[in-house]
Amino acid sequence: MLKVLLVDDEKFIVQGLSVLIEWESYGYEIAGMVYNGQEAVEFLEKNQVDLILADIKMPIMDGICLLKKIREENLSDAFFVILSGYGDFSYAQQAIKYKCTDYILKPIQKQQIFELLDQVKKMYSTREEQETEKQKMSRAYFVRYMQELLLGRAEPEALAYISEKVSFSENIRYIHMELETGEIRQEPQEIRNYQKAVYAAGRQYLGMEKECLVFMDIAGREEWYDIGFVYDERTARESGMNEEEYLQHFLDVVSKNIPVRVMAYAGDTVNSIEDISQSFRTAIMAKSFQKFNIEESILYYSEGRAEAGGGILSRNIIEELLKAVEENDSRKISEKSKLVYREMKKHNMDSDMIQMNMNYLLVNLAHLGMAQDESLNQNEIIQYIRENAFETNMARSSQQNFEKFMQEYGEYLSELRRNVSKGVLCNVEKEIKEHYQENITLKGLSQKYFINSAYLGQMFRKQYGISFKTYLNNYRIEKAAEYLLRTDDKIYLVAEKVGYHDLDYFINKFISVKGCTPTNYRKKSRGYL
Structure with missing residues (x-):
């Protein structure tokens, strides 16, 4: 009423x-x-x-x-x-x-009043639509600029826009949350619905003033089902809780009634939203370099952690192994891998200390990968390490498995140093143009063309200046724009035609690329706006 x-x-x-x-x-x-x-x-x-x-x-x-x-x-x-x-x-x-x-x-006259009330109702409805449109646009811009900040690629206007919308204290950190589907056999759309439920609960928990600080899919990996938010120490203090209590309460609330586990990975604390990319990076590191099958639901990363405790492997031993891996010297890799295990046994390290050393080693392996070419994508390298080192929980596996991974990583670095055939990239581009409406993934294409997915992703970014997923999204949105101009199909039908089965996700992506909603894009093209 x-x-x-x-x-x-x-x-x-x-x-x-x-x-x-x-x-x-x-x-x-x-x-x-x-x-x-x-x-x-x-x-x-x-x-x-x-x-x-x-x-x-x-x-x-x-x-x-x-x-x-x-x-x-x-x-x-x-x-x-x-x-x-x-x-x-x-x-x-x-x-x-x-x-x-x-x-x-x-x-x-009564008739005047009747006409007035009808007129006002129509105007009110139009205003609501415009306000909804404005909120969607504002949200889309905020998310886009925040993503640029998190990934360390923000222009000054992005920082200015974010700072104008929200004020922060001097202690903030990025919290990366993810649905751990494990061996649960469920349809991707079902998991996606759980992700959206966690996202909605997170926005509701933070309230109207802070709900803009919760995000979905910010990491850009379609298989992760991630939700993230920027935690501010001031928010916890205002709630009468310390950081640990606040984050645990937040996680408990957003994961309530979700039939899959929700894990949280806390990046390092930074003093300014300008430096939030450092916190985002370390949150992803916390996910990538933590051992599996642990009881804690919130994991913290700290770059100084590996050198803070006792029982740390000699830096020389680590550096010798890293040098052997970089040179792809099979004999030396075998020798130095065995030495690492002897040293851990010599110090009688418990499982936590072994894991700490492994994390430290893997962080350095990631840096080694990035050193091959400054244009390489850190997240792709981390994903390669995660998939190959952690799926069998390397810290708890045998010396032979540890050595096997080091040998494979040496081969991987050699592959990074070689130029990929341009023919493969041409084939991938052709696949996108011919099958953009299907569920095509970088992993699937890498298997089809017999090339490492991390390396293919890195070379794709180097060639086109954007990630495979962004390229695919942009291509789909351009095709959607063509449908909007040439047909009268409903928006949800256009979304499905170009490969999107989540209407909200499609609209947000369209706004991000075209600067307006699909409906307004069609109206503008026909002179209605």
């Missing part, structure tokens, strides 16, 4: 209007009846309404002064209609100046 405020110094007119119309049948209800402009101001300071019907001549404060005060002080965005016994054009001019919706002369 739309709420109406009646304002007139003649009580019989106010009371007459309240009974003259069957307000509820038109979708309205009388929220209040007051008898001068000042009373209306006091009412609006405590109540929200959608439509104000006000007389122009009243004691204390007249209708024009009331309208002016409402607009200048943003007391209400309600539609405002002047009811007047004066046909003087100067009154109408002033009313128009302050965005008066209509100007009706007394005596009021």
Whole structure:
């Protein structure tokens, strides 16, 4: 129901209007009846309404002064209609100046009121649509700029936009959450629905002012089902909890009734949103380099951790193994791998200390991979290590498995140093153009063309300047734009035609690429906007 405020110094007119119309049948209800402009101001300071019907001549404060005060002080965005016994054009001019919706002369005819109510309902509906559109656009821009910040590729305007929308304390960190599907056999769309449920619960938990700090798919890996948010120490303090209590409570709330495990990985604390990419990077590291099958649901990463405790392997031993791997010297890799295991046994390390050493070693292996070419994508290298070193939980596996991984990583580095055949990239581009509407993945293409997926992803980014997934998304959106221009198909049908089965996800991607929603894109192309 739309709420109406009646304002007139003649009580019989106010009371007459309240009974003259069957307000509820038109979708309205009388929220209040007051008898001068000042009373209306006091009412609006405590109540929200959608439509104000006000007389122009009243004691204390007249209708024009009331309208002016409402607009200048943003007391209400309600539609405002002047009811007047004066046909003087100067009154109408002033009313128009302050965005008066209509100007009706007394005596009021019922048909005029009926037409007015229909008109206001249509205007209200249009306003709501525009506001929804504006919120979607604002959200899409915020997410896009935040993603640029998290990935360390932000321009100054991205930082300015984020800083204008949200203020942060000097202790913030990125929390990467992920649905651990494990061996659970469920359809991707079902897992996707769980992800959306966690995302919605996270936004609700943070409330209207902070809900923009929760994201989906920010890491850009379709198999991860990730949700992330920027944690601010101030938020926890305002909730009367310390950081550990707050994060655990947040995780408990968002994962309630979700039939799969939700893990959280906390990146390092940074002092400014400008440095949030460092926290994001370490959150992904925490995910990539933590041992599996652990009881904790929140894992923290700290770059200084590997050197903070006792029982750490000699730096020389680590460096010798890394050098052997970089040179792809099979004999030395075998020799230095055995030495690592002898040293761990010599120090009688427990499982936690072994894991700490393995994490430290793997972080350095990741850096070694990136050193081969500055254009290489860190996340792809981390993913390669994660898939090959952690699927069998390397820290708990045998010396032979450890050595096998080191030998394979030496081969991987050699492959990074070789140029990939341009023919493979041409084939991949052709696959996208011919099968963009299907569920094509980098992993599937790498298997088809017998090339390592991490390496193919890195070479694709180097060749095209963007990731495979971004390229595929952009191509799909361009095809969607063609359908919007050439057909009258519903938006959800267009989304399905180009490979999207989640309408909200499609709309967000379309806004990100085209700067407007699919509906507005079609309207603009046809001259409706």
